[in-house]
Amino acid sequence: MKTYQFPEGFLWGGATAANQIEGGFKEGNKGLNIADVLPGGKERYNILTNPGFDFAIHPDQHFYPNHEAIDFYHRYKEDIALFAEMGFKAFRMSIAWTRIFPKGDETEPNEEGLAFYDKVFDELHKHGIEPVVTISHYEMPLHLVNEYGGWRNRKVVSFFERYVNAIFNRYKHKVKYWMTFNEINSGLVMPIQGLGFSIQNEQDKYQPTFQAYHHQFVASAIAVKACHEIIPGAEIGCMILFAPVYSFDSNPENVMYALQEEQLFNYFCADVQVRGEYPAFMKRYFKEHQIDLQIEDGDLELLKEGTVDYIGFSYYMSRTEKKEKSDEEASQGNIIGGIKNPFLKASDWGWEIDPIGLRIALNKLYDRYQLPLFVVENGFGAYDKLEDDGSIHDDYRIDYLREHIQAIGEAIEDGIDIMGYTSWGCIDMVSMSTGEFSKRYGYIYVDKQDDGSGTLERKKKQSFFWYKDVIASNGKTL
Numbered sequence: 001m002k003t004y005q006f007p008e009g010f011l012w013g014g015a016t017a018a019n020q021i022e023g024g025f026k027e028g029n030k031g032l033n034i035a036d037v038l039p040g041g042k043e044r045y046n047i048l049t050n051p052g053f054d055f056a057i058h059p060d061q062h063f064y065p066n067h068e069a070i071d072f073y074h075r076y077k078e079d080i081a082l083f084a085e086m087g088f089k090a091f092r093m094s095i096a097w098t099r100i101f102p103k104g105d106e107t108e109p110n111e112e113g114l115a116f117y118d119k120v121f122d123e124l125h126k127h128g129i130e131p132v133v134t135i136s137h138y139e140m141p142l143h144l145v146n147e148y149g150g151w152r153n154r155k156v157v158s159f160f161e162r163y164v165n166a167i168f169n170r171y172k173h174k175v176k177y178w179m180t181f182n183e184i185n186s187g188l189v190m191p192i193q194g195l196g197f198s199i200q201n202e203q204d205k206y207q208p209t210f211q212a213y214h215h216q217f218v219a220s221a222i223a224v225k226a227c228h229e230i231i232p233g234a235e236i237g238c239m240i241l242f243a244p245v246y247s248f249d250s251n252p253e254n255v256m257y258a259l260q261e262e263q264l265f266n267y268f269c270a271d272v273q274v275r276g277e278y279p280a281f282m283k284r285y286f287k288e289h290q291i292d293l294q295i296e297d298g299d300l301e302l303l304k305e306g307t308v309d310y311i312g313f314s315y316y317m318s319r320t321e322k323k324e325k326s327d328e329e330a331s332q333g334n335i336i337g338g339i340k341n342p343f344l345k346a347s348d349w350g351w352e353i354d355p356i357g358l359r360i361a362l363n364k365l366y367d368r369y370q371l372p373l374f375v376v377e378n379g380f381g382a383y384d385k386l387e388d389d390g391s392i393h394d395d396y397r398i399d400y401l402r403e404h405i406q407a408i409g410e411a412i413e414d415g416i417d418i419m420g421y422t423s424w425g426c427i428d429m430v431s432m433s434t435g436e437f438s439k440r441y442g443y444i445y446v447d448k449q450d451d452g453s454g455t456l457e458r459k460k461k462q463s464f465f466w467y468k469d470v471i472a473s474n475g476k477t478l
């Protein structure tokens, strides 16, 4: 097998989000956030995209898996010790905004919440693991959703500013790598988690969606500037969901359609956060959809001043598109679908497996932006079988990860500057799209089932030992 040269200091590790691992949803004065009202189960997506979604907890109707999640809140020491045993150099995690500002609009932060992340960062550093922190990972305070209408409301920008100032000041000696909004572009398809509101009516989605985006871009620029001022030497990136878009065939109609899908979904947000200005193609889009952005004096200058240092992105799959498509052709995917690609196999959840797509993604992003890239999510959601002797043979996961790491190795040979790789769900957790525990990504198995039962005991999978060798050999042993 070919061996690859990964740079010295490459940030190997794993990725998580507070709402999917922590639990303790009311502990330490934490306030409720969006993830706390997301029901479990495969119907989650349908409930969320239903215009009647009410952002409330109905214990008589649903089970809420994020409330306890995998109890990282109490078990972080044990989990970090396991990450250290694998040799992690980096651990991507998020801070739950509602631990720091329980409602979101307070003027003073919650000391208990701040102290919790102090302990987590100290534990990571004790093991020589660098925290990579997402500031907002689908965890907006529920109060800001229900009382302010989410990111549609300009006031949220100043609440966010207070939040970032609090965490940068508190953790300035502990956290060097930051990212602003997780998968910021996902709000174009599913605004609930990222933008904090649901679309009541398909025709009315454009104005509020893009106004909310403008506020997030301003907030992101404020965060970047504050980070640079408060923590000299820190690096702060954007984070996008990137699935390269392929045209189904060489029909120029389809090629143009695929290009436009790519511009809007893959590049629009990153263009603003990286280049500091709205891309040209959005002018026509805004006009055609009667979008009239309310831009305050100084906003456009701020966007220019607050451009990011690197691009973090998630890659699970590519996407194939065609202008006219039938329901039968549709494929499932990570928030966005497309149509089935006849050359690719898919996971049990219908996500198509395409390692070359990762090399394509890296090339496209680097060609466009010439900024360091960080693969902060990639992984294989699968059903795992716990054998009688306690072992888990997840060779399918190893195959997936190996091929994707090889694609990164190829991209490094292509000349691309890649900072690291934190695979998604290094420990089993609640799935974001379906609220299932049985959709597992981890190197570490967690005994927790879809009905909420389970001891929460951790077990090492076969992939645990494989990844340990990958890291120890700096990517030579795959």
Ligand code: BG6
Pocket (backbone or CB within 6 Å): 017, 020, 182, 183, 241, 314, 334, 377, 381, 424, 430, 431, 432, 433, 434, 439
């Ligand atoms: C990404 C999200 O879209 O995909 C994560 O940033 C999420 O939060 C991951 O968990 C995998 O998706 P899922 O639905 O399988 O958990």
